[in-house]
Amino acid sequence: MAYRNLSGHFAAWLALIGLVLSGIAPVAATSAAAAVFTAPRLEALTVADVQKVIAQAAGEATARGRKATIAVVDRVGNVLAVYRMTGAATTMRITAPSQIPTTLPSEAGAIAKAITGAYLSSGGNAFSTRTASMIVQQHFPPAPSTPGLESGPLFGVQFSQLPCSDLNTRFPGSSAPLTAMIGPKRSPLGLAADPGGFPLYKNGVVVGGVGVMADGVYGFDPNVLDFDNDLDEIIAFAGLQGFAPPIAIRADRIPVDGTTLRFSDASTSKLHPLKSSFAALGAGAGALIAVAGYYAGTSILPGVAYGTERSGFRFAKASDFSNPEAFVLSDGNGVNRFPIRGGADAAEVGTALKPTEVRAVLEEAFKIMSRARAQIRRPLNSPAQVTISVVDSWGTALGVVRSPDAPIFGTDVSLQKARTVAFFSNRRAGDLLLADPDPGVASTVSATRAFLADPAAFTGKTAFSNRAIGNLSRPYFPDGEVGRPNGPLSVPIAKFSPFATGLQTALIAKTLGSNRCTNIPLAPSGQQRLANGIQIFSGSVPIYRGNTLVGAIGVSGDGIDQDNMIGFVGLNNGGLKVGGIGNAPKPMRSDRIVVNVGVGVRLRYISCPFAPFLDTSIQNVCEGL
Incomplete structure (x- = not known):
């Protein structure tokens, strides 16, 4: 200079x-x-909350004669429970072209879906794995009628939050939960684009996510023009009840480049009567399972409140x-x-x-x-x-x-x-x-x-x-x-x-x-x-x-x-x-x-919004820099 x-x-x-x-x-x-920003209120999932999510999801799977693996995480990715219904498949398949292994543990998919719902969401937007599917493909929106359009705005984001990341922390199975739950946590498969993962909210605050694997296929939706009856999504949607995001911030209220995003193809009209008692599932219905590096499997854990020291995110001190x-x-x-x-x-x-x-x-x-x-x-x-x-x-x-x-x-x-x-x-x-x-x-x-x-x-x-x-x-x-x-x-x-x-x-x-x-x-x-x-x-x-x-x-x-x-x-x-x-x-x-x-x-270097500021109508702010 x-x-x-x-x-x-x-x-x-x-x-x-x-x-x-x-x-x-x-x-x-x-x-x-x-002040410009307001920090989210200190809300967290309780053990009873996690039990309710699992019971509702497992109840819907049972009503459909299906078996599922269900994962619940808090906002910073701590795995609070992984529940496998008796008889549920232990593996899942990737049927699309892949550069990573194509047969994987089903619990890895369930955790990745839950983390995706929690991680992509905030107090101002609620995104699901169906939303993620829409924004990571080679055309946006993805559909047979949209070739020629640019790729999704978050093309490639699925390969973030990787288990090899040096930023995201690891769950040391031998540590006490209070020590082990300082986040943010990694995901076993990065972010998921397979429907069946949703964010969980309490009092308008995102507190975690739920993910389900039941159909045995870990994939994505190549066509947003139709509405699917996706088994994983419907079961996870049952688990979401009572913890749904405010309607005003759901993905289907948010447009990107003139296209409204999708939140869910499932709806309450498709659900069976909810079963919310975890105890009523019975010992033979399923069990918590350990997932090395993610969850000890011995008990359901409460989530941590984002913004506290235990969450791993906090307000900066003057020295910071x-x-x-x-x-x-x-x-x-x-x-x-x-x-x-x-x-x-x-x-x-x-x-x-x-x-x-x-x-x-x-x-x-x-x-x-x-x-x-x-x-x-x-x-x-x-x-x-x-x-x-x-x-x-x-x-x-x-x-x-x-x-x-x-x-x-x-x-x-x-x-x-x-x-x-x-x-x-x-x-x-x-x-x-x-x-x-x-x-x-x-x-x-x-x-x-x-x-x-x-x-x-x-x-x-x-x-x-x-x-x-x-x-x-x-x-x-x-x-x-x-x-x-x-x-x-x-x-x-x-x-x-x-x-x-x-x-x-x-x-x-x-x-x-x-x-x-x-x-x-x-x-x-x-x-x-x-x-x-x-x-x-x-x-x-x-x-x-x-x-x-x-x-x-x-x-x-x-x-x-x-x-x-x-x-x-x-x-x-x-x-x-x-x-x-x-x-x-x-x-x-x-x-x-x-x-x-x-x-x-x-080639491009940057692209800035045309009139991006709240305090001025100035345009072309990157021009000439």
Whole structure:
């Protein structure tokens, strides 16, 4: 930056002018009188609540002459119960093309569905696994009549919350529940797109999720134009009764790009009379089962209230972050798990990100979030709520902050996004991919270089945003256009499914259940560069000091264009605030690349909402930055 050698006051004055000219007026520190966010009330599932959910679901299965495995989790993914009805299948199958194992334990599917309902939902939106199915496929909305439309807005999110994630915590079976239940927890299969998972609410507050596996198939719904009689969904819907979200925030009240989302194809009219007594099920009806690494199986547990120290999420202290409305992740003893710190990669980048720089970027991104209009949150004109993560060029987490009611899924995803961008913009990206021994990983380097007609791709010459990596990860390029070739980081459409997305799944195929998400060589510090996998939908940009990559910012939670804007403009403003860092130089950005696929198609870098702010009608806020 040209301001770095100016005196402090003059540099600050120029930074202020830059903020005004960019259309992003500086935001004063939030005071108690001008609070933007309200933290959710402290609500949690009791043992009796969990018993009722299971009894209702098992009762519906019995009435239909079927057997099910039923899982219940709290908001941060702690497994409170896994109940298998006597005679229920112990395995399930993936029938679509898959890069992961196709025969899996049924309890893994039930837990993943329950976690999906809990993690994708908040006080402003209630999403189910049917909603997830709709937003992760190759066309949005998915239906036989929609070829040619772009992929779902959260394409690839199913491979988040992975069991190998270093962010999500693990249930140590030998520990006492109070110690073991400090979240957020991992999911055995990431997020599920198979109908049969719902969020659970108490007094309008999301407190967990229920997931069911009964039909033996772990899949997705390729056609949203019809209404299904899905066995898993109907049984889970019975369990939902008494814990349903407010109608106003259900997915079927929320449009995205002109299409209203789906919450459920089940309805109360399809249910048999509810059976709510767990004791009445009887010993022969089924039993709790242990799931290694997730649930001890000895007793039903109560959930923890999100926002308490036990949940692993709490309000930031003054020493954690300047904005008192922010939430951070805590270790259960009051210690911030991801405190703001400097980068560990000085030996490679020269001057690593400094704690003051990381803090400035996080603070400015938090301000932009506080002013932004949410896309998927009700009521209308609510402020966006997201998680914001900053990493160094090796993927080391340098700080994570979030708004109080941001969906839980965005915590892991924001870190995935930041690491993805830092990795692919790194000068060693190509060499590191080539050094991965897993099939299908190394070949993407030559495929990308041929596709871009650039033998120097993935050598640091280009700053890749997550939107650009997403462009290259679609089974059609340009996105959605039938008859076009697949991007080099994807598989061809004939081999594609939500279980086979290309490099994203190839990276984790051999390591999914381990404590390491990929076999990419470690950074010199020992840091796993992609320690929770990669993410391939928008919401992250790299951080540069001049022409040198020094890190990345990732944002997730409330609409992909909102995520894009919060990271991109927040980084711009943070760089102006401290001097010396900022967005990638324009000549390096991925939107300078034109791909020849019969016609010239330009890669994208960012895409921001047209008029996104609640406090001003200013438009095109990212233009010129």
